[in-house]
Amino acid sequence: MKTIHYLVFILIGISITFSLPAQVQEKVTPVDITFNKTSTIVFPTVIKSVDRGSRDVLAQKTREVGNVLQLKAARKDFPETNLTVITADGVLHEFIINYCEEPSRLVVDMSANASEGDRTPSRMIFSTDMTEADLGEYSQGILRSKRILHFRNTSKYKISLSLLGIYIKENVIFYRMRIGNHSNINYDIDFLRFYIRDNARIKRTASQEVESRPLYVEGAVSTIKGRSEAEMVFALEKFTIPESKHLAVELFERKGGRHFQLRIKNKEIVNARLLP
Numbered sequence: 001m002k003t004i005h006y007l008v009f010i011l012i013g014i015s016i017t018f019s020l021p022a023q024v025q026e027k028v029t030p031v032d033i034t035f036n037k038t039s040t041i042v043f044p045t046v047i048k049s050v051d052r053g054s055r056d057v058l059a060q061k062t063r064e065v066g067n068v069l070q071l072k073a074a075r076k077d078f079p080e081t082n083l084t085v086i087t088a089d090g091v092l093h094e095f096i097i098n099y100c101e102e103p104s105r106l107v108v109d110m111s112a113n114a115s116e117g118d119r120t121p122s123r124m125i126f127s128t129d130m131t132e133a134d135l136g137e138y139s140q141g142i143l144r145s146k147r148i149l150h151f152r153n154t155s156k157y158k159i160s161l162s163l164l165g166i167y168i169k170e171n172v173i174f175y176r177m178r179i180g181n182h183s184n185i186n187y188d189i190d191f192l193r194f195y196i197r198d199n200a201r202i203k204r205t206a207s208q209e210v211e212s213r214p215l216y217v218e219g220a221v222s223t224i225k226g227r228s229e230a231e232m233v234f235a236l237e238k239f240t241i242p243e244s245k246h247l248a249v250e251l252f253e254r255k256g257g258r259h260f261q262l263r264i265k266n267k268e269i270v271n272a273r274l275l276p
Contacts, residue, residue, distance in 0.1 A: 032100035035073045041108045043067045045213035046088040054081035088214050139218030139233040142176050157258045158183035161251050169275040171238045180229040187224040190254035197248045212236050241266045
């Protein structure tokens with residue numbers, strides 16, 4: 001991972017490292033930037049790559065926080081341009097960038113419910129001591145291992161979602177997952193997400209459900225073809241959960257109804273295998 005020095009703006013080129021074909025955000029977000037002030041975009045998960053349409057836009061990712069992008073104008077009154085950002089959840093965010101002497105807002109929150117009146121802002125995702133290359137190396141090593149440490153499985157419609165192992169290194173927990181398609185119909189993945197949820201089956205509220213977004217994903221694919229399977233490793237920030245809650249892994253099919261939820265208990269998380 002490239003080291004980006006704080007307070008020094010650099011020109012960021014294309015460096016796509018996330019293997020899942022990006023899901024394009026439905027709308028383009030306008031952002032005004034200026035010469036003497038910094039505009040900040042906060043994403044719901046870690047930034048993987050940035051592409052500027054023009055060198056008139058200066059951009060930096062801060063070293064300490066992985067989901068914050070800071071923007072500034074290299075010169076005044078530049079013509080309209082664009083910016084694209086791919087985040088660790090496989091979403092491609094599109095922006096139209098314009099120069100404005102006095103922008104009406106200097107912080108743009110890209111959380112999924114940012115347009116709603118009652119919303120929870122995106123939290124800062126602080127970087128670990130591990131680089132992206134480190135996360136990739138550990139994840140690939142886990143995928144190469146033939147040893148299954150945990151096995152928790154849910155299946156229906158001839159599709160299965162399985163947990164094969166939980167590992168920990170420093171402040172990162174790695175979850176090894178397998179999706180099996182035993183039908184003749186391709187399974188197109190809409191999303192696979194992790195939530196901390198209450199065990200009690202009551203109506204969801206913001207206080208009862210918290211999404212934990214991956215820092216890194218290895219082996220991600222967008223389609224599981226018929227009669228095949230795929231294994232992936234999801235690296236998440238370290239956490240434990242009380243006995244009244246569980247970690248839910250949700251898998252949804254795009255334009256289909258084959259949806260799944262796998263429960264992981266806290267006792268399984270605290271027994272994660274320590275990576276050397």
